[in-house]
Amino acid sequence: MDLANARIRAERLRAEITRHDDLYYVRNRSEIEDHEYDALVRELAELESLHPELAASDSPTARVGSDIDARFPSAPHSRPMISLQNSYELDDVHAFVARLEKELPERKIPIAVEPKIDGVALALRYVDGRLHMALTRGDGANGDIVTENAAAFPEIPGCLHDGWRDVFDDRVDAFEVRGEAYLTLSRFRELNTEREEAGEEPLANPRNATAGTLKTLAVETVAHRRLSAFFYQLVPLAGELGLATHRDELAAIRSLGLPTNDFLRTAEDVAGLEAYLEELGSLRSSLDYQIDGAVLKVDDLGLHERLGSTAKAPRWGLAFKYPAEEAESVVESVTLQVGRTGVITPVAELRPVHLAGSTVSRATLHNWDEIARKDIRVGDAVIVAKGGDVIPKVLRVVTAHRGQGAVPIAPPLACPVCSTRVERAEGEVAYRCLNELCPAQVARRLRHFVGREAADVEGLGVRGIEQLLDAGFVRDVPDLFDLEFAALAALPGWGETSAASLIASLERSRERAWEQKIFALGIRMIGVTTARALAGRFGSIDELMAADVESLVAVEGVGRDVADVLVRHFANERARGVIDRLKAVGFLRDVEAVPEQESVPTDTWFAGRKVVLTGSYDAWSRSDAKKLVEARGGKVTGSVSRNTDAVIAGVSPGSKLDKARELGVRILDEAAFRILLEGGVIDDDA
Ligand code: IVH
Numbered sequence: 001m002d003l004a005n006a007r008i009r010a011e012r013l014r015a016e017i018t019r020h021d022d023l024y025y026v027r028n029r030s031e032i033e034d035h036e037y038d039a040l041v042r043e044l045a046e047l048e049s050l051h052p053e054l055a056a057s058d059s060p061t062a063r064v065g066s067d068i069d070a071r072f073p074s075a076p077h078s079r080p081m082i083s084l085q086n087s088y089e090l091d092d093v094h095a096f097v098a099r100l101e102k103e104l105p106e107r108k109i110p111i112a113v114e115p116k117i118d119g120v121a122l123a124l125r126y127v128d129g130r131l132h133m134a135l136t137r138g139d140g141a142n143g144d145i146v147t148e149n150a151a152a153f154p155e156i157p158g159c160l161h162d163g164w165r166d167v168f169d170d171r172v173d174a175f176e177v178r179g180e181a182y183l184t185l186s187r188f189r190e191l192n193t194e195r196e197e198a199g200e201e202p203l204a205n206p207r208n209a210t211a212g213t214l215k216t217l218a219v220e221t222v223a224h225r226r227l228s229a230f231f232y233q234l235v236p237l238a239g240e241l242g243l244a245t246h247r248d249e250l251a252a253i254r255s256l257g258l259p260t261n262d263f264l265r266t267a268e269d270v271a272g273l274e275a276y277l278e279e280l281g282s283l284r285s286s287l288d289y290q291i292d293g294a295v296l297k298v299d300d301l302g303l304h305e306r307l308g309s310t311a312k313a314p315r316w317g318l319a320f321k322y323p324a325e326e327a328e329s330v331v332e333s334v335t336l337q338v339g340r341t342g343v344i345t346p347v348a349e350l351r352p353v354h355l356a357g358s359t360v361s362r363a364t365l366h367n368w369d370e371i372a373r374k375d376i377r378v379g380d381a382v383i384v385a386k387g388g389d390v391i392p393k394v395l396r397v398v399t400a401h402r403g404q405g406a407v408p409i410a411p412p413l414a415c416p417v418c419s420t421r422v423e424r425a426e427g428e429v430a431y432r433c434l435n436e437l438c439p440a441q442v443a444r445r446l447r448h449f450v451g452r453e454a455a456d457v458e459g460l461g462v463r464g465i466e467q468l469l470d471a472g473f474v475r476d477v478p479d480l481f482d483l484e485f486a487a488l489a490a491l492p493g494w495g496e497t498s499a500a501s502l503i504a505s506l507e508r509s510r511e512r513a514w515e516q517k518i519f520a521l522g523i524r525m526i527g528v529t530t531a532r533a534l535a536g537r538f539g540s541i542d543e544l545m546a547a548d549v550e551s552l553v554a555v556e557g558v559g560r561d562v563a564d565v566l567v568r569h570f571a572n573e574r575a576r577g578v579i580d581r582l583k584a585v586g587f588l589r590d591v592e593a594v595p596e597q598e599s600v601p602t603d604t605w606f607a608g609r610k611v612v613l614t615g616s617y618d619a620w621s622r623s624d625a626k627k628l629v630e631a632r633g634g635k636v637t638g639s640v641s642r643n644t645d646a647v648i649a650g651v652s653p654g655s656k657l658d659k660a661r662e663l664g665v666r667i668l669d670e671a672a673f674r675i676l677l678e679g680g681v682i683d684d685d686a
Helices: 003-026 034-050 090-103 147-151 185-197 206-214 219-225 246-255 270-286 301-307 368-374 439-450 462-470 477-482 485-489 495-509 514-520 528-537 541-546 549-553 560-571 573-584 622-631 655-663 670-677
Strands: 074-076 111-117 120-127 130-136 142-144 174-182 228-236 265-267 291-298 317-321 326-338 343-355 358-364 381-385 393-397 422-424 431-433 610-614 635-637 646-649
Touching: 003 034, 074 130, 090 270, 090 291, 090 317, 111 174, 111 228, 111 270, 111 317, 120 206, 120 228, 130 142, 130 147, 147 206, 147 219, 174 206, 185 206, 206 219, 219 622, 228 246, 246 301, 265 270, 270 291, 291 301, 326 439, 343 381, 358 381, 358 393, 368 393, 439 462, 439 477, 477 573, 485 495, 514 528, 541 560, 541 573, 549 560, 560 573, 610 622, 610 655, 622 635, 646 655, 646 670
Parallel strands: 610 635, 610 646
Antiparallel strands: 074 142, 111 265, 111 291, 120 130, 120 174, 174 228, 291 317, 326 343, 326 381, 343 358, 343 431, 381 393, 422 431
8 A cells, every 4th residue: 555545544544443432432332343443453553554654643553542521620640541452362362472481581471360341440549548539541641530439339448447558568658459340230230120110211231331320420320320340450659569469469459458350360371371261251151240351461560560561551461352242143124213312223123043141133233324334234144242232233244144135224214203304414423303293202202201310200101101192192291291180091001090190290390400300301412410510500491591602611511512402402493392381381490499409308407517428437338328418408528628517427537537627627426427317416516
């Protein structure tokens, strides 16, 4: 390839890789498999090495992907948080060992093998035994600060036990421990069952759910999800930790009270290495968490420094990726699904096939760019994989098995539900149905509106919504508030009790918090977190509708794209009509309830008081204690100031206690806290 063509190809590859990085690290979804991604990076690296003039310091080959998120403050890593070189073949493993032997000819090199957890990297900094800061990988140099969220993991201690210094023979006051946050498969399934019951969209897969949860602004949500973590690396912040091997490193992490993975083998030679890779591969399907491979590490930590790192990965380690569990099936037809905002998603209807513990008969095809890229046709034999996803995907076509009759899948000209013209907006991959009153869109909007995190209307599931639409009782969200008791009660399968309970639940929805009402409107790109940020800045729907792009982007976490969507939404005639009607029925108000004021008791000791929690309590986790305070009308804040009403000190309290003493803030122990929680009074209560 000549230089001009190589330049064009390299540009394309960079754009493509950057797009996939954004999908993976920021949007928490991916369109391609890891090995396809790696092939793109490899091709780019080869072009850059053939034509060094094409290399650029910001090339994806020179940096790790970034999950930096503007809603969180960020901080520099103590040492760059780099990645591992990926490999897919045993040949790569042999080459890794051969390279080590060449580099260190004078000695035997035992290699540790452990699972590669398919989660999200997390670094915890402990100073004087207290969790001082938690960081995500970010761009490798800086990470997002997620300390409160990390502290809400059941297994991450806010304070280490008293003997923690002994683990390092008193060598250090501060250290960092790195690992991978993940969601167990059992908890993932539980959360999805809960969501299904509440009429919410399921979480797509455990990795994305973990990434999304870590970047949640509501710490209660993090606590509820019950994330887990395995830690595997200690980084001294000053001084030396005095550890000899990776095995010792994991034992030290465990002694600190942090979770480590049980599977660790140390191979003395290539045969042992291969045996352990196979052993772990066969254990994979029985684990309660997802692994996407094995990690090989030189066991002797002293050699790590000697071997060093490239900009992207250490020379002492290698990731060996296991292939995704796959099965062959046939695309029998393609159906089209219309989402809440009109996006049309093609879904392959497959000949049922058994895959990773369940029968698969449908797979998402994402969009028509994907279909074209993979050249998928109806009638094709295809390879499907579930990965961790609830909805399986079509990986590739088995072109050798393609018959004469395979029919290309054309993009839709009209909506499959209402036959209205569809459009593909510039710069978007999705085709959209333009009819906002399309029954499919309305049904999805209704499902969204009644969801637990939105208006929380009980007693109206998917089937009920269909009935209301079919009966012509409802054409859009506000019609819910005009439903009549007698007509509802007469619907098949309803009766007076169900009708009364739906009407009562709709009545209650008027008292939802303002942020939940914003979320309930179902505006594109406005999730729970953005809705909360908007509610904090604008006091009512009128204020929100009057906001221009500049004042919207001034809200933390709102970028220009979100601001544009909001401005466009509020300029839309149908949306304005919906809002007017929701005002008329009292769902939206001139002055909205901010969450803290919502049905908060005023007759408890905590009502209107600000408290700070420090240390650990015997009876409650910190996040439970927070909930108890909030349920009694109090506010829990993160730092002690003159405005703090009390500091609740548990075992091993942190510097907050010193600060409270310094400022003369009232200090309560666990016993006093319990008395107040139970509605009692304490002696020194003023
Ligand atoms: S060691 C210098 N060990 O996989 C990086 N990483 O693809 C050292 N991961 O960045 C990382 N399980 O986020 C290591 N047992 C394990 C791991 C693991 C999962 C993640 C981690 C890492 C990425 C590399």
